[in-house]
Amino acid sequence: MSQMSRWIAAAMVLAAVAPAAADEAVRFDENETAMILRHGPWPQPPVRDPSNRVSGNPAAIALGRALFFERRLSPGGVVSCAHCHAASRSWTDARAQAAGIGELVRNTPSLWNVGRNRWFGWDGGSDSLWSFAIRPILHPAEMGADAGHVALSLRADRQLACLYEGAFGLPGNRSPANDERVLVNAAKALAAYVETFVSGRTPFDDFRDALERGDAASAARYPLEAQRGLKIFAGRGNCAMCHFGPNFSNGEFHDTGIPFFVKGGVDPGRHAGIQRLGADRFNLLGNYNDDRSGDSATKTRHVDAQHRNFGEFKTPSLRNVELSAPYMHNGRFATLREVVLHYSEIRADRLHSDGEALLKPLKLSPREADDLVAFLRSLTDPQAEQTALALSGIPNRCAGSTSR
Amino acid sequence: MLRLLLALAAGAPLVARACEPPAGFSMRADSERYAVFFRADPRVISVGNYFSVEAVACAKAGGTAPEGLKVDAQMPAHRHGMNSRATVERAAPGRFLARGLMFHMPGTWQIVFDVQRAGETERATRDLAIK
Numbered sequence: 001m002s003q004m005s006r007w008i009a010a011a012m013v014l015a016a017v018a019p020a021a022a023d024e025a026v027r028f029d030e031n032e033t034a035m036i037l038r039h040g041p042w043p044q045p046p047v048r049d050p051s052n053r054v055s056g057n058p059a060a061i062a063l064g065r066a067l068f069f070e071r072r073l074s075p076g077g078v079v080s081c082a083h084c085h086a087a088s089r090s091w092t093d094a095r096a097q098a099a100g101i102g103e104l105v106r107n108t109p110s111l112w113n114v115g116r117n118r119w120f121g122w123d124g125g126s127d128s129l130w131s132f133a134i135r136p137i138l139h140p141a142e143m144g145a146d147a148g149h150v151a152l153s154l155r156a157d158r159q160l161a162c163l164y165e166g167a168f169g170l171p172g173n174r175s176p177a178n179d180e181r182v183l184v185n186a187a188k189a190l191a192a193y194v195e196t197f198v199s200g201r202t203p204f205d206d207f208r209d210a211l212e213r214g215d216a217a218s219a220a221r222y223p224l225e226a227q228r229g230l231k232i233f234a235g236r237g238n239c240a241m242c243h244f245g246p247n248f249s250n251g252e253f254h255d256t257g258i259p260f261f262v263k264g265g266v267d268p269g270r271h272a273g274i275q276r277l278g279a280d281r282f283n284l285l286g287n288y289n290d291d292r293s294g295d296s297a298t299k300t301r302h303v304d305a306q307h308r309n310f311g312e313f314k315t316p317s318l319r320n321v322e323l324s325a326p327y328m329h330n331g332r333f334a335t336l337r338e339v340v341l342h343y344s345e346i347r348a349d350r351l352h353s354d355g356e357a358l359l360k361p362l363k364l365s366p367r368e369a370d371d372l373v374a375f376l377r378s379l380t381d382p383q384a385e386q387t388a389l390a391l392s393g394i395p396n397r398c399a400g401s402t403s404r
Numbered sequence: 405m406l407r408l409l410l411a412l413a414a415g416a417p418l419v420a421r422a423c424e425p426p427a428g429f430s431m432r433a434d435s436e437r438y439a440v441f442f443r444a445d446p447r448v449i450s451v452g453n454y455f456s457v458e459a460v461a462c463a464k465a466g467g468t469a470p471e472g473l474k475v476d477a478q479m480p481a482h483r484h485g486m487n488s489r490a491t492v493e494r495a496a497p498g499r500f501l502a503r504g505l506m507f508h509m510p511g512t513w514q515i516v517f518d519v520q521r522a523g524e525t526e527r528a529t530r531d532l533a534i535k
């Protein structure tokens with residue numbers, strides 16, 4: 001179906017879904033309609049990361065799943081990835097700020113659909129999911145390990161060693177170079193596993209697809225308050241400028257007026273993220289990128305550090321956002337309503353003086369705030385919890401090893 | 405990409421006597437003295453996808469082609485630019501290839517060409533509606 005015919009069909013449906021009461025009718029203009037259609041379809045085709053040669057590889061996914069829940073990756077067996085990214089909590093931890101071995105200053109992001117990101121972490125300090133997986137393993141306040149510890153853990157445990165061999169072959173003898181390669185491979189296996197965290201369809205997706213195919217009866221099942229919230233989201237709220245596309249994120253960084261002071265200093269956000277990215281030996285310009293075409297490193301090669309990056313943080317996806325409270329990069333808000341009210345009353349003096357001129361106070365009425373929250377809740381996959389629990393099931397036992 | 409560069413290099417002995425759009429260059433930006441004909445690769449620029457720009461710059465009054473070109477873009481209504489910095493290489497006199505552009509929001513973007521010749525720079529712009 002051409003774009004024009006989709007819009008015409010959508011316009012016909014939008015006229016039809018308006019309820020009888022004139023004061024409650026929701027009508028979307030052409031621009032809002034086009035914007036709504038850009039937030040799908042869902043699900044999208046599976047992600048395959050060209051920088052990770054085991055992306056989508058079942059053997060690597062099995063190893064990644066075992067490692068994700070493996071506390072022995074941290075010295076002393078204290079924490080695993082799942083310590084902060086709990087399946088029962090929508091791959092986050094329900095804390096305002098994360099805590100691994102020590103206390104951290106940022107909120108744990110959910111991992112739903114994380115494989116679709118361009119940058120990773122609130123500051124985008126990583127340019128691939130696998131290099132992002134290395135960061136907490138090595139961070140002294142998160143898992144506090146090093147390459148030698150990870151490699152030793154993989155060699156010492158028969159199951160892990162067997163799974164590793166199935167995905168990558170033998171790890172080689174202990175040496176700094178081999179240990180680092182094992183660390184990177186472990187991270188690539190973790191990334192292959194986390195790429196499978198794909199959320200399912202939502203009430204919004206049903207509405208959006210109904211518009212596209214001209215199905216007025218199905219579109220009318222979408223709650224009226226969510227329709228009103230969607231109109232704000234796609235229209236005067238400007239929310240969809242950043243929360244754009246099927247994953248409800250443009251994958252970039254913005255100053256949203258959240259104070260960036262932290263205990264003992266400030267969190268520079270994207271500004272420091274770009275510096276860290278440049279200094280990261282595991283970035284896509286390095287030797288561990290499996291994409292020989294070089295295309296996957298285009299973003300890293302061309303990223304531009306600017307003064308306005310100070311205090312910018314990544315636009316999070318909104319899929320399953322209802323399940324990942326608290327919100328913002330520092331977990332400042334406990335509820336979606338608090339987030340909506342922040343944007344309703346946002347203070348211009350909190351925004352970067354040479355930053356973008358996109359955010360203005362929305363001055364929402366109480367009903368409009370409720371509507372926007374209703375819309376955000378319509379982005380929840382009703383099967384999310386079951387899907388997460390299924391993904392976190394007991395790892396497959398390794399079928400056997402030729403060397404052990 | 406190599407094929408593209410070879411095509412660009414083979415495209416013309418470019419001393420820009422006539423300032424006419426080369427075949428396949430559907431977009432144009434103007435400064436007072438220069439015209440910049442350009443096209444994107446991929447042809448359709450979409451939000452969140454990196455693209456390259458092939459540009460041919462020429463003096464409207466004829467004469468020697470510009471020596472250099474810088475390429476950037478901004479969203480004037482939002483008061484921000486791109487989050488990436490394009491690199492530009494000269495493929496032939498008057499012909500340039502800019503890599504690493506990306507528009508991260510829908511809306512009106514303004515692509516900016518700074519045309520350089522004999523130590524002077526002139527700016528040519530063109531608005532692009534990105535959906």
